[in-house]
Amino acid sequence: MSTTTPPVHTTMNQFSAAGNELLVGGLPLSRLAERVGQTPFYAYDRKLLRTRVAELHTALPANVKLHFAMKANPMPAIVGFMACLVDGIDVASAGELKIALDAGADPHEISFAGPGKRDNELRQAVAAGVLINVESFREVELLAGISQALGLPARIAVRVNPDFELKGSGMKMGGGPKQFGVDAEQVPELLTKIGERNLAFEGFHLFAGSQNLKAESICEAQQKSYDLALTLSRHTPSPISFLNLGGGFGIPYFPGEKQLDLTSIGQNLEQLSQRASVDFPGASLVIELGRYLVGEAGIYVSRVVDRKVSRGQTFLVVDGGLNHHLSASGNFGQVIRKNYPVAIGNRMNAGITEIASVVGPLCTPLDILADRMTLAVAEPGDLVVVFQSGAYGASASPQRFLGHPEVNEILV
Ligand SMILES: *Cc1c(COP(=O)(O)O)cnc(C)c1O
Numbered sequence: 421m422s423t424t425t426p427p428v429h430t431t432m433n434q435f436s437a438a439g440n441e442l443l444v445g446g447l448p449l450s451r452l453a454e455r456v457g458q459t460p461f462y463a464y465d466r467k468l469l470r471t472r473v474a475e476l477h478t479a480l481p482a483n484v485k486l487h488f489a490m491k492a493n494p495m496p497a498i499v500g501f502m503a504c505l506v507d508g509i510d511v512a513s514a515g516e517l518k519i520a521l522d523a524g525a526d527p528h529e530i531s532f533a534g535p536g537k538r539d540n541e542l543r544q545a546v547a548a549g550v551l552i553n554v555e556s557f558r559e560v561e562l563l564a565g566i567s568q569a570l571g572l573p574a575r576i577a578v579r580v581n582p583d584f585e586l587k588g589s590g591m592k593m594g595g596g597p598k599q600f601g602v603d604a605e606q607v608p609e610l611l612t613k614i615g616e617r618n619l620a621f622e623g624f625h626l627f628a629g630s631q632n633l634k635a636e637s638i639c640e641a642q643q644k645s646y647d648l649a650l651t652l653s654r655h656t657p658s659p660i661s662f663l664n665l666g667g668g669f670g671i672p673y674f675p676g677e678k679q680l681d682l683t684s685i686g687q688n689l690e691q692l693s694q695r696a697s698v699d700f701p702g703a704s705l706v707i708e709l710g711r712y713l714v715g716e717a718g719i720y721v722s723r724v725v726d727r728k729v730s731r732g733q734t735f736l737v738v739d740g741g742l743n744h745h746l747s748a749s750g751n752f753g754q755v756i757r758k759n760y761p762v763a764i765g766n767r768m769n770a771g772i773t774e775i776a777s778v779v780g781p782l783c784t785p786l787d788i789l790a791d792r793m794t795l796a797v798a799e800p801g802d803l804v805v806v807f808q809s810g811a812y813g814a815s816a817s818p819q820r821f822l823g824h825p826e827v828n829e830i831l832v
Pocket of ligand 1 (some may be wrong): 709
């Protein structure tokens, strides 16, 4: 039997510890678990959310608007908190639209994107007065009818499927044949239609991809998006009032990955916003981020139920797994499974470590939270923490699979 030791993670130093206890929102983890009253749970740290937004405000030019793409974390308390910190909320369904409106987000600063918006979702969006990123000719036709029927303007931006990709992106969402947006080559024709139908055209939306840690690639995509929007702007029925350049800012999950270099992205956006002041007077640039805003502020906490040794390998069986945290199990878009950073949250300073695997309670070998990692020696009752869990967690997981209880979420 060959056992290769997986590489060790850099510590997740956005959280600190006091003695053996990880501190979350200033509270020792064991106490927080008592407060929640059950495991597993997700905990999101307000201070870290605030810090992340402040870092972005420092690095990005003041006139670039920052939006939160709430699909990364639609917990109502998070959306309410973020709505007060950022300039707008991006929603991708009528369900998310409801949460954003309930959270008190200004409808004028909400934008709605997504392929396959249903007729009723479009009606709701027009009634709410939010901006709709249209992604097909059908949507434009429907919105013209809805606008007339309701006697309300339909605020429209065109989501463009660019003729380039975001290099080095974890998930490509633009370039080549895609279900998202309208191919750049078809946009002039769509803009003509929007003009004929008297719809309120406001700008362009380009989103090339997600989870990118290479600042140069992001800058290059932003420049290309800008140039494409400039070319297309010759065909717009009215001047552009904003240009959404997408996002794609990644966070480090795996050994060897490093924090994104925000400084060079800020400089690039500074240049683009200077160009925009000439090319699109009065227009603002928008950046929309999901994972980067919330991902590092969240942890997933489960409790060790059993400790087993099978043919020399130690397994910590915990009370939650892929049913709550599909991403950490490696089944949400990963090609080769890698470990998220994991620690025993009530043994942060333990001297004795061992190599153990953390597995969930589901009857499937896919239910792995940590595959042979170096961890503090843990016993039933201990708390296992998965870091980098603030984005694409609870809402992106098959919670009903195998009938275990739903996960709790708290904002501290
Ligand atoms: C998913 C998505 C985002 C957020 O992506 P992150 O990688 O979480 O930043 C932003 N915009 C659009 C259009 C999306 O579909």
